[in-house]
Every structure is written in structure tokens, then in C-alpha cells.
Amino acid sequence: MIVLILDQLGCYASVAAASYLAGLIDLEASPQDIYNLPGFAAHRDMQVGRIYYIGEDGAGNAYYSIGTGNEEEVLLRSIEDVAALLANREHVLAIGVSAYNTLGLRLLANLMRFSPLRSVVGMLAARLVKRSFLHVADYAQTQVYARLRRKPDIQDCLDAP
Amino acid sequence: MKIIYTCFGGSHASVTAAAIHLGLLSDTREAGNEEFLSLPYYDAQVAEDHGRLRFMGVDSAGNEVYVVGKRSLDERYQQLMPDLIRILGGNPDDFRFIDTMPYVNIWMRIGGYLSRRLKLPALGRNIVLYGTRRSYQRFIHLAQLVKKDLA
Numbered sequence: 001m002i003v004l005i006l007d008q009l010g011c012y013a014s015v016a017a018a019s020y021l022a023g024l025i026d027l028e029a030s031p032q033d034i035y036n037l038p039g040f041a042a043h044r045d046m047q048v049g050r051i052y053y054i055g056e057d058g059a060g061n062a063y064y065s066i067g068t069g070n071e072e073e074v075l076l077r078s079i080e081d082v083a084a085l086l087a088n089r090e091h092v093l094a095i096g097v098s099a100y101n102t103l104g105l106r107l108l109a110n111l112m113r114f115s116p117l118r119s120v121v122g123m124l125a126a127r128l129v130k131r132s133f134l135h136v137a138d139y140a141q142t143q144v145y146a147r148l149r150r151k152p153d154i155q156d157c158l159d160a161p
Numbered sequence: 162m163k164i165i166y167t168c169f170g171g172s173h174a175s176v177t178a179a180a181i182h183l184g185l186l187s188d189t190r191e192a193g194n195e196e197f198l199s200l201p202y203y204d205a206q207v208a209e210d211h212g213r214l215r216f217m218g219v220d221s222a223g224n225e226v227y228v229v230g231k232r233s234l235d236e237r238y239q240q241l242m243p244d245l246i247r248i249l250g251g252n253p254d255d256f257r258f259i260d261t262m263p264y265v266n267i268w269m270r271i272g273g274y275l276s277r278r279l280k281l282p283a284l285g286r287n288i289v290l291y292g293t294r295r296s297y298q299r300f301i302h303l304a305q306l307v308k309k310d311l312a
Contacts (some may be wrong), residue, residue, distance in 0.1 A: 002248060049237035051244050064248060066241075071234050077212030078229065078238075079245065085163065085214065086251040 001061045003144060004094040006075060009109060010052050010067030013100040015039045016129050017140035018063040022055035027137060034133070035126035039065060045113055061144070072096040095143045100136040102128060162224040164307065166259045167238060170277050171215060171230030172206045173269055174261040174300070177293055179226050181304040183218040188301045194290050204276055204286055206230060222311060236260060259307055264299040268292025 003021065007014040019025050019037045034040060039052035048069035056062050068075045076094050083092040101109075105128045111121045129136075164182065166175035180186040180200050197203050202215050211230040218226055231238035239260060243253035272289025276282045293300075 002250075004245075004248075047237075049234065049241040051241070051248065066245075069234065069237075071212075071232050074212035074230070074232050074234060075241075078214065078231075078242070079249075081212075081214040082242070082246060082251070083249055086246070086249055088250050092249055 001144075001147070002092050003061055003063045004066055004079060004092070005054075005063065005140060006066045006068045006072050006094060006096045007098045007101055008067060008069060008072075008106060009043050009046070009048060010050055010065040011039060011041050011043050012105060012109070012125060012129055013097045013132065013136045014065035014067075015052065015054060016133055017095070017097050017100075017136045018054040018065050020133075020137040021061070021140055021144060022057050022063045024055055027134060029130070029133065031123065031126040031130045034129055035122055040129075041109075041112055041118075041122040041125050043067070043109070043112055046110065068096075068098070070098075072098045093144060093147050095140055097136050097140060100132045100139070102132070104128060162222075162311065163227060163256050164220070164224050164259065164311075165214060165227045165229055165256060166217075166261055167229050167231045168261045168265065169230060169232060170206055170211060170273060171213070171228050172202065172204050172277055173273055173289055173293055174265045174296075175228040175230070176200055176203045176217070177297070178259065178261045178264070178300045178303050178307075179217040179228050181300055182307060183220055183226055185218070188304065191294055191297050197290055197293060198286075202228060204273075204282065204289060207277065220308075222308075224311065235262070257307070257311070259303070261300070261303065264296050264303055266292050266296050268295060 005014040005018045015037055025033050048067040050067050052065045054063040076096055079094040083089045108125050111117050166179045168174035181188050186192045211232050214227045214229050239258040246253045269289050269292035272285045275285025
């Protein structure tokens, strides 16, 4: 299955969620682990429409992140329709996670354009993503497992006191 | 081949160009208001339809013609879709995305905004129809260019 995870720039919550699903990080990932992910805070401008290959899980599912700006819903519909035209609908899943990128994170992302600030801003962004990481990972995993008709194992972790 | 005409809302410019391409509107004379309003999807799509590929018909060469509203994604939509199609296992050469936004005039923008966004069709529809007629020759030119390019 091809899993496309969408957010504003394809570099923050989408990368964290896709990396978790691909098995590159686990739920205990630190901000440093998130910062070191391929594709995390990889943008040098605010250009949307870029696609990043994140990885593949043990079952052969391939994960990509996509930057959609403020038009996540538009692209989700287009992906669904194009997949239907290609008779590939069953093997494609598009998930929108823009809502998990906080306003602070989105403002911070603007500073990535300035080279001297990139590493500091990237680390701060990783800390912000870490705050919502459990929720975005849960949401993405639930979506994937709903398609695969499996129970998300992250649920036990979230339910724990 | 799948020809996909794109514009902001998938309601006016893309529908007009696609209709000319398919022969639903004349390419030798200016269409009248009733002809525009009888087209499928003309001044009919709402925000929830944006991004949906709407089938308009099959042209004389057997190409399927669609319209889509891409909102503010603009030219990035055309840049992104071939890569997406490749990832989804398709051949990008089987798809042709045609941007109709350069042919949209101020009247179409104002009328489209009033009719679709503000839900004031009684006010906006006549303005967008006026704008569509003003750009009609341009849409004919575009549809002819596309057909010539495909031949």
C-alpha cells in the first residue's frame, strides 16, 4: 500500500507520523530523534507541493509526506480521484495531519528560510512536534489500520494512565 | 489520454474550456447564457467539490475530459500531480493538466466569488456569465491549442 501523509509543508507532523509508521522511530522518540529524521524541516522556502519519500515498513507499505499549504482537503480529494482513475484506490491511503502542526510551529517554519537559524529552528520545531507526536502517531496509525482492518497497538499506550 | 482542465473552483473557466473542447459549446460563435448554464458543473460546484475530478465527456479522439478546482494550489497543482501519478503507479504521460487561470478575467473572479463563495448567485451569476463571454475567444483558442497539441 502507498500511504501519503499531508501537512502544510510535508516536513513536520507528516514526517513524524510517516516515520513512525515506517518504523524509523518509536513512541519514545526524543526531539533529537525527530530532528534527525529524513525530511524533517527539510524545506528552505515556503514552497508547497513537494513530495518526500520517508520509507517502507516491514509489510512493504511505502510512506511519503506531501506539502499542501492550506489546501489539504483539496489534495486529499484529488488523490482519491486519481487513484480511482488508476484503478488503484484500494492500495492508496491519503491522510491529512495539518491540524497537528500548531500555529507556533507554522510561524517557526517561516524562519527555516534563514540559513544561520536552521539548526536552532529545526530543534525547536522538533520539540513542538514531539508534544503532539503521540496524537498524530495515533491518528495516522488508526487510519492505516482501519484500511488494513487491524487494531492499532498504540491505543494501549494512549489509554495507559 | 485524460485531459484535465483546472481552475480555481472548477465551476467556470475549466468547465467552459472543457465544453468547447468536447463540442458542447460552439468554437465558431460566442455561446449564450442559456448554453453556459446548461453545462454540467457550470456555476454549480461548492467548496466541498474542490479537488474532485469531474468527468465532462469523451472527445472525438477518445480522450476523457475532466475539470477540477485546485483553489490556491495554482501552478503547483500541475507540478505535483505528475509526481503523484507516478507514485500511485500510473503513467504521467497519460494525463494532461491544462491551467485555464491565465484566461480568467476580473469579471469572472468577481462573479465567481459572489456566486460561489458568498452564495449570491442572483448577483454573481450574471457577472460571471458576462466575464465568461468576454474571455470566450480565449477559451476557444486554448481548447484548439490543446487539441492541436494532442493530434
